[in-house]
Amino acid sequence: xxxxxxxxxxxxxxxxxxxxxxxxxxxxxxxxxxxxxxxxxxxxxxxxxxxxxxxxxxxxxxxxxxxxxxxxxxxxxxxxxxxxxxxxxxxxxxxxxxxxxxxxxxxxxxxxxxxxxxxxxxxxxxxxxxxxxxxxxxxxxxxxxxxxxxxxxxxxxxxxxxxxxxxxxxxxxxxxxxxxxxxxx
Numbered sequence: 426x427x428x429x430x431x432x433x434x435x436x437x438x439x440x441x442x443x444x445x446x447x448x449x450x451x452x453x454x455x456x457x458x459x460x461x462x463x464x465x466x467x468x469x470x471x472x473x474x475x476x477x478x479x480x481x482x483x484x485x486x487x488x489x490x491x492x493x494x495x496x497x498x499x500x501x502x503x504x505x506x507x508x509x510x511x512x513x514x515x516x517x518x519x520x521x522x523x524x525x526x527x528x529x530x531x532x533x534x535x536x537x538x539x540x541x542x543x544x545x546x547x548x549x550x551x552x553x554x555x556x557x558x559x560x561x562x563x564x565x566x567x568x569x570x571x572x573x574x575x576x577x578x579x580x581x582x583x584x585x586x587x588x589x590x591x592x593x594x595x596x597x598x599x600x601x602x603x604x605x606x607x608x609x610x
Contacts, residue, residue: 491606491607494603498596501593505589508586511581513578517574520570527566536558
């Protein structure tokens with residue numbers, strides 16, 4: 426195959442201006458200041474050495490940007506998903522905390538001391554009385570705590586979703602919650 430384009434210039438030896446470079450008067454390196462930003466110089470000798478000074482009363486502290494936002498709608502589906510995950514985490518924490526609390530109280534001897542006192546108070550000559558240690562055994566306490574945690578998951582999820590519906594209704598009347606966000610510097 427033959428190249429029919431002819432002689433092409435070599436790009437390695439090109440010294441001309443690149444695309445986007447100014448072909449007019451070159452400015453010294455620095456930020457670009459449009460000409461209307463400065464007053465007209467009084468004489469031609471001051472034009473080259475002019476220094477821009479801040480206006481009187483101008484701020485020298487950095488300005489904090491603020492934005493006012495409004496929460497106009499809460500999506501009930503996303504509220505339900507998030508509240509479900511958070512309530513499951515809270516349920517797991519409840520079960521773990523109950524197990525740790527039971528083990529600490531058992532190691533301190535609380536159940537045996539209180540159980541002995543209750544069994545003496547409720548016992549008679551023919552019966553031993555109420556046995557607190559068998560009633561508050563670890564498996565029974567964990568089962569009861571797990572049932573409470575499951576009920577908590579269902580109720581918290583349902584109440585949060587219902588709260589999102591109620592918020593959307595009330596935000597339609599009053600416009601929602603307004604937030605002011607500021608940028609940290």
